[in-house]
Amino acid sequence: MKDAARLGRRELIATAAALGIAAPAAAQASGRKRAVPPGFLWGTAISAHQSEGNNTNSDAWLMENIQPSMFKDRSGDATDSYHRYEEDFAIAAKLGLNSYRLGVEWARIEPSEGHFSNAELDHYARMLERCRAHGLRPIVTLNHFTTPLWFAQRGGFEVADSPQLFARYCRKVVERLGGLMHMVTTFNEANIRLLVDLMPGFAEALPKVKAAVAEAGRRTNSPKFSRLAYADPAVAGPLMQEAHRLAYEAIKAVRPSLPVGITLTTQDIQSDDPKLVEHYRERLYGGWVDVARSHADFFGVQTYTRFIFDQNGLVAPPAGAEMTAAGYEFYPQALANTIRWAHKAVGKPIYVTESGIATDDDARRIAFIDQALDGVRACLDEGIPVHSYLYWSLLDNFEWTSGYGVxxxxxxxxLQTFKRTLKPSAVHLGAIARANRI
Incomplete structure (x- = not known):
């Protein structure tokens, strides 16, 4: 395969044509208004559990495979990226991307408490080596919602010594893999449980959630069974914050120069009342902003939509608003708003580590990308240090409780043959990345 960095606009369009994709937008990508800062990262993001398949030692695998279940599908083989990562990297590189955010799976690396698998660490080393060989700078996430089954059985992040166990795992990974990483984050969307509390319908769904967690505990004879995304935030939140701090320090002790960051779910909070905006931001972020200020080299913004609040709580999207397949409002302008908030609130270099849309209309995906990038450009024009745009996701993959339909x-x-087929939006984003303009 030709060096992806040398593929020009004409060849990109020819590649798109060979793949059966009409790409007039690709020819216009060089017309974007301004060059991005040096070192800007163009890429995609994906998690280990959602793409690798057969993550059988994890808490998520158990909960997908018992009844009652909150999951529409089981992850199963997922997209088989555990074996097909080389193909995925090649696609990203040929498109013109220069970065790839991926995860390593704690349940594979530490399948039983205190036992670390050298074979799995070697597997991820090979992955990162091939990622770099394709000209992609790897951003590694150490935890993306899933934990080893043994960790969930003992109480997850609701047990006092959980921060030490998480930090030990992070140190072990960085000792083996740190030299292959471009950047690393500890938790993906560490405040995910706080977001869930704000979502419409969660209070009604809570009994079902508790029943599923209780059933997992019964199946494993684990009365303290706890899963990160459903844990009591009053208990798990402070422990996860301590886990991040300890992990940050452990990583720095091994690799002082490796940038260590944190990502949060950063949906755009809006209200006519500024006091309500601050109130709901506090509810969404808890103490994580302070943690990011003191124990992060960079901050990952992960924005998909906006939430509007009034005195009665969350307000439904405006009448006639376009809705995505994930059930929330099409609102790419949210990204610029959360970048501005993060710059002011956290004061660290900003990386867009996730931005994307669930849709089967790829023209709307292209529109979402373009409008989101317009917002990134506006922030750069304002002097905000934005260093990446990572789209979620390269692949249609396992979307947690929504399964494979989103x-x-x-x-x-x-999902039968694992054949990968590029959409026009892939070529479109790749052309923008090649032009290196926003």
Missing amino acids: HFGLVAVD
Whole structure:
């Protein structure tokens, strides 16, 4: 395969044509208004559990495979990226991207408490080596919602010594893999449980959630069974914050120069009342902003939509608003708003580590990307240090409780043959990345 960095606009369009994709937008990508800062990262993001498949030692695997279940599908083989990562990297590189955010799976690396698998660490080392060989700078996430089953059985992040166990795992990974990483984050969307509390319908769904967690505990004879995304935030929140601080320090002790960051779910909070905006931001972020200020080299913004609040709580989207397949409002302008908030509130270099849309209409995906990038450009024009745009996701993959019916990907995947098929949006984003303009 030709060096992806040398593929020009004409060849990109020819590649798109060979793949059966009409890409007039690709020819216009160089017309974007301004060059991005040096070192800007163009890429995609994906998690280990959602793409690798057969993560059988994890808490998520258990909860997908018992009844009652909150999951529409089981992850199963997922997109088989555990074996097909080389193909995924090649696609990203050929499109013109220069970065790839991926996860390593704690449940594979530490399948039983205190036992670390050298074979799995070697597997991830090979992945990162091939990622770099394709000209992609790897941003590694150490935890993306899933934990080893043994960790969930003992109480997850609701047990006092959980921060030490998480930090030990992070140190072990960085000792083996740190030299291959471009950047690393500890938790993906560490405040996910606080977001869930704000979502419409969660109070009504809570009994079902508790029943599923209780059933997992019964199946494993684990009365303290706890899963990160459903844990009591009053208990788990402070422990996860301590886990991040300890992990940050452990990583720095091994690799002082490796940038260590944190990502939060950063949905755009809006209200006519500024006091309500601050109130709901406090509810969404808890103490994580202070943690990011003191124990992060960079901050990952992960924005998909906006939430509007009034005195009675969350307000439904405006009448006639376009809704995505994930059930929330099409509102790419949210990204610029959360970048501005993060710059002011956290004061660290900003990386867009996730931005995307669930839709089966790829023209709307292209529109979402373009409008989100317009917002990034506006922030750069304002002097805000934005250093990346990572789209979620390269592949249509396993979307947690929504299963395989919700499609965020730039690339479709046949779940029987695992054939990858580029969508026009993949070529479109790739052309923008090649032009290196925003």
